[in-house]
Amino acid sequence: MNTDQIAGKWKQMKGEAKVMWGKLTDDELDIAEGHKDRLSGLIQERYGRTKEEAEREINSFLSRY
Template identity: 70%
Template sequence: MNSDTVEGKWKQIKGEAKVQWGKLTDDDLDVAAGHKDKLSGKIQERYGKSKEEADREVDAFYSKY
């Protein structure tokens, strides 16, 4: 599934993202709204990960859908 599809189904898969990244708040996920770069940025913020590491996690998450 490409990022456009994820953005379109974000409300449905937001719960899965919350399970994977429990430190992200509902507000964080609402701001990200399925946008890969925003989600990656929030993961970097909350978990202190590098951009590359967060991008890899988001890519792996998106590949499930």
């Protein structure tokens, strides 16, 4: 799934992202707007994940769609 597809479906995906990454606020998820790099940075910051770990989580999350 490319960035445009993610951004287009982000409103649908945001609820499930909130469940998966509950420490992220609605405002932070709005800022991410489905951009993998922004979301990765937020996950790294809030959860102390490495870049690779965050990217794996995001890819796993996106594979559902």
